[in-house]
Amino acid sequence: MIDFSISDEVKEVISALYKFIDIEVEPLRKKFQKELENERYLYDENGVYVQEVQKALKQIREKSAQAGFYNMFGDPRLGGNGDEYGPIAVASIFERIAKKYGVDLFTMEIFPKGLFSGGLTPVLLGMNKEVMEEVLPEISSGETVLCFGLSEPDAGSDVWNIRTKAEKDGEHWVINGTKQWITNAHYAKYMMTFAITDQALVDKRQGGISCFLVPFDGETCTATSTIPALGHLGSATAIVSLDNARVHERYLIGDLHQGFGKALHGVDIGRVVLAAQCVGVAEWALEIAVNYANERKTFGTTIGNHQAIQMMLADCALDIYAGKNMLLNCAWKLEHQSEFPIKEISLTKAFCTEMVQRVVDRCMQIHGGMGLTNELKLEKAWRWARMTRVPDGTTEIQKRTIARRLLQGDMDF
Ligand SMILES: Cc1cc2nc3c(=O)[nH]c(=O)nc-3n(C[C@H](O)[C@H](O)[C@H](O)COP(=O)(O)OP(=O)(O)OC[C@H]3O[C@@H](n4cnc5c(N)ncnc54)[C@H](O)[C@@H]3O)c2cc1C
Known part of the structure; x- marks a missing residue:
């Protein structure tokens, strides 16, 4: 049940x-x-x-x-x-x-x-024991932040198109390339870095990408610039330059050439967490809007008595109810079914990220001019909501996954 x-x-x-x-x-x-x-x-x-x-x-x-x-x-x-x-x-x-x-x-x-x-x-699973002992205490205490270095200027949705290469030199790997959109790069001590270790395998899309723990040393591995977006004056995302970054072979994480599976597993968890935050933020925004609709008066009555406002509130509720049930159903499948719910994770990520933007946008509209100010934090939520449609796989990439699963016969809902 x-x-x-x-x-x-x-x-x-x-x-x-x-x-x-x-x-x-x-x-x-x-x-x-x-x-x-x-x-x-x-x-x-x-x-x-x-x-x-x-x-x-x-x-x-x-x-x-x-x-x-x-x-x-x-x-x-x-x-x-x-x-x-x-x-x-x-x-x-x-x-x-x-x-x-x-x-x-x-x-x-x-x-x-x-x-x-x-x-x-879990991306860190398969780390060398010595490295684990060296880095896990500072990571688990919150002292040190990590970042996840997969995307590049020419590889976002199409991660097989990464160019960053790791070449073996004795007991070391030498890594060269550029990473882009890396959250926390400016604040992290290490980057979980995905790099090509076998181009022939990558060309056949059969592996060939490995994962390394690379320290930011300010010379060979550096966060070069932040990427401000959506009217922000700064951001947590940055470009990272890898210029002959050398790491000992014990800094390889997991199996050689098998880093891509690690990356995808990590991103799948992220999609569920992001969807949950989207549902919560949508509920937060609706509560503010309902309170305002009960207080703000125009034409001699509270705006909640105008049908146009009621429709917007009801549309928000429709969206939230659908999104929340999708999220929980997807989480339930993850918890209770042996088969990994690939389609449901994509459905949930795509729906909840699009849903939160619709909801926050309507809630801003209900507030009139006040909704555009930063006083109620709705405009901040709107910018956040708009952002969520891109990372961890864009809406279009989720729809691509959903359609592929359908065409393979996964018609169970
Ligand atoms: C705020 C933020 C934080 C991020 N953090 C990280 C991070 O920490 N680490 C990391 O590695 N990356 C991170 N990313 C990168 C993110 O994963 C990519 O931006 C995302 O995968 C999209 O890639 P892209 O921007 O290169 O767009 P592109 O892949 O160039 O896509 C451009 C457009 O084409 C569409 N498209 C692409 N391919 C297809 C297709 N086959 N079918 C239909 N439509 C398609 C896309 O949906 C999009 O609309 C972050 C991005 C953002 C915005």
Whole structure:
């Protein structure tokens, strides 16, 4: 029987997270109110978070790790507690946090980004034991951030088109290339770097891409510039240059030539987490809009009494109800079915990311001019929502996967 309910233990975790945010995150939000409200103070002239904000983010990660949150979904084979929480719990927790706090830089730092591009991510599985002992303590304590280096100027959707190459030189690998759109590159100590180790296998699309843990040394591996987008004055994404970056062979992660499977597995987890955040942010926005519709008056009555506003509210509810049920159904399939729900993950990622933008956009419209200001944080949520349609596979790439599965006979819903 399909059951989306969460256990009392998970409910307690959610309450504990709210408490943690009250005690550890709220004071920082107050302290950095000016930076959070005005990006001129959030970023430096290079578009990188100012030092004080970077320190605050680190503090949140470290406190989260001490409180047992940061690694609670981490891979158990790396020392995380991920075996204690199934996908329904993961989806519900991310959804509830986003529902209460919306798009919030500090709250979103409590867990590693997307659960795969940092922390005790399964992408790190297969690391050499010595390297594990060297790096896992700083990663799991939140002291060190990682980033996920797959995309390149000529390889986004088409990841087989990467150009970054790793060549063997004695006991070392020498890596050259450029990575683009790498979240956290400016703040990370290491990049999980995907590079070609066998071009012939890549040409046949049978492997040939390997994964390496490459340290940012400021010379051979450097985050060269941030990529501001959607009116932001800076961003967390950056271009990374690899110029004869040398790593010992023990920094290869997993099997040689088999890095691509790792990358895809990581991205799949990220899609579910992102969809959960989308559902939560949509609920957050609708609540604000309902409150406003009950207060704001025009033509002698609250705007909630105008049918045009009622239709927009109802359309938001239709979207959220559909998205939330898709998310939970997908999480349930991940938890209870032996076959990996590839189609459902793509359906959920595509729908929820498109859905949150529709919802936030309507909620802004309900607020009239106020919706366009940064006071209610709706415009910030709108920019975030618009962004979600691109990373972790664009909507079109999700639809491509869905159609392929249908054509292969996967007609089960
Ligand atoms: C905010 C943000 C954070 C990111 N973080 C990371 C990160 O940490 N690490 C990382 O490695 N990457 C990251 N990315 C990169 C992201 O994965 C890519 O941007 C994404 O995969 C799309 O690639 P692209 O931008 O090159 O677009 P392209 O692949 O060039 O696509 C351009 C357009 O063509 C469409 N398209 C492409 N191929 C097809 C097809 N076969 N059928 C139909 N339509 C198609 C796309 O949907 C899109 O509309 C991030 C991106 C963003 C925006």
